[in-house]
Amino acid sequence: MARPKILVVGAGFAGVECVRRLERRLGSAEADVALVTPFSYQLYLPLLPQVASGVLTPQSIAVSLRRSGRFRTRIIPGGAVGVDTAAKVCVIRKITGETVDERYDHIVLAPGSVTRTFDIPGLADNARGMKTLAEAAFVRDHVIAQLDLADASHDEAERASRLQFVVVGGGYAGTETAACLQRLTGTAVKRYPRLDPALIKWHLIDIAPKLMPELGDKLGASALKVLQDRGVEVSLGVSVQKAGAEEVTLTDGRVLPCRTLIWTAGVAASPLIATLGAETVRGRLAVTAEMTLPGQDGVFALGDAAAVPDLAKGEDAAVCPPTAQHAMRQGRRVADNVIAALRRQPLRPYTHKDLGLVVDLGGKDAVSKPFGIELRGLPAQAVARGYHWSALRTNVARTRVLTNWVLNAVAGDDFVRTGFLSGAQGALRDFEHTDSYLSPEQVREHTRALTARPR
Known part of the structure; x- marks a missing residue:
């Protein structure tokens, strides 16, 4: 048989x-x-x-x-x-x-x-997702490209729109994405003497009344404070009404000049x-x-x-x-x-049985809740990265990740474009x-x- x-x-x-x-x-x-x-x-x-x-x-x-x-x-x-x-x-x-x-x-x-994209005009054509390896690579290339283009531009309005970034979704994916990319642009702008660092603005938007409610009020407030201390503007109870190629219209009536919309608002x-x-x-x-x-x-x-x-x-x-x-x-x-x-x-x-939650905000910032114990800062970062490292299935993957973490801690961020944007937009519709x-x-x-x- x-x-x-x-x-x-x-x-x-x-x-x-x-x-x-x-x-x-x-x-x-x-x-x-x-x-x-x-x-x-x-x-x-x-x-x-x-x-x-x-x-x-x-x-x-x-x-x-x-x-x-x-x-x-x-x-x-x-x-x-x-x-x-x-x-x-x-x-x-x-x-x-x-x-x-x-x-x-x-x-x-x-x-x-x-x-989950909902029926928002222009979203599929102008927003970028964060669910696949290719999308992450496109997002990285796109963000660095905005710095390059803003640095080369003589138009102040164009500069302002290229240096304003919007992330939609206050869950783990959106919060970590906004936190990590804000650190990248904050470090990279030091290598662009023609750019005013004050022009770089990051927005994190979510329709929910709280940031990452699963963490609880205290840790959620801690994560919110980390983002705000870095200059990230967090808007809760707000979503996107319309997504254009050069601006984003929010449901509270604001229109943000923006060439980068990253969508992580649910699945x-x-x-x-x-x-x-x-x-x-x-x-x-x-x-x-x-x-x-x-x-x-x-x-x-x-x-x-x-x-x-x-x-x-x-x-x-x-x-x-x-x-x-x-x-x-x-x-x-x-x-x-x-x-x-x-x-x-x-x-x-x-x-x-719930093991808890970990949120890596980049650098020395993190919030974690292993087995109900609330942690912040370096202890939370150690738990978060330790959990992720142990969850990788192969020793090869663990070695690569650990090596990258050590190299990044010693040498800092790298901001070289790899060329994914050549001839392709990398929007949600493409993936x-x-x-x-x-x-x-x-x-x-x-x-x-x-x-x-x-x-």
Whole structure:
């Protein structure tokens, strides 16, 4: 008999942890495992702001999957664009553009999320995201380019607009991005004698009434003070009304001359989830505590794309937030449940104990809350970087990151453009590709002929 086929979609924290657990605990003859991902690496997202600011090199946080011990999982280089749960077929668009159908016996859906953009005029064409390695590289090139162009310009109005930067999103990603890039421009401007440092203005904007409310009032206030002491203007209860190429209009009526808008205001589940035609909770797939899809055989979902019940809160409607901490733990539990299903054993629900939160604001500034203990400054920085360093999967990645941190501490920031901006804008529209997914009807039509073939 043919071995069962396990298909894992997505190489984020959830998908990679699931694959690693399957490889460790499954016998080689028990099942064939395949992973669908456009890149053969796991991106360590929490350190992406440090790539954008040049503290870390892009390669440092792109952890190679093939360097991970005896990696035997088959990698399918592409992205899933549709799933037919009745036919047990996943439609995959390879990086070549070719569409293929992959049969499965068990599928683990961990496609992650996309940037939530809302219906704001001009946003997709003029804002830049911070969810991929390429976007971080584009943001870095773009910010440094604004300094170069402002330095070369004789137009005071152009200078002012090029030296004003807006980050939208007061969560961890937005706060760390604003903090790290502000330090970069603050250091770089010393090498531009024609530029007045007072012209460089950073804005952090969020519609919420508090900055990073998950940290609590005291630590949130500490992070806010760090930003304000650096000159970052933080506007809460405000969002973007319209995004132009040279100005940003805010909902409070202000119009900011600005050529750099970085959007980190929340995420939405991958459009792949909509192709299943199943029940969702705020766009995330509604699953059981065991992370199975009700009424569907062999379908598991987790991470940012699934509304996994948060049993630790004891509330009926509570679901786990889309964080790396949850994704990694869910990946391990899903792997155990897939193996249990293969061996006809009972599945176990996902439960967790919160480890705390860390926010790296660059330099000696950080706020952390490990196991409920509130820390600030250097102790918080040590905890934050220690946590990230230990969470990297390979010794090679740990060595690269540690080396970069030491080099940055000794030699300071580097602000050389790498040329990514040549002939490309690098806006949100260039990276999301949300129009490439199929509808549920298109998926069924696509797989109808395939299901008639013998397996």
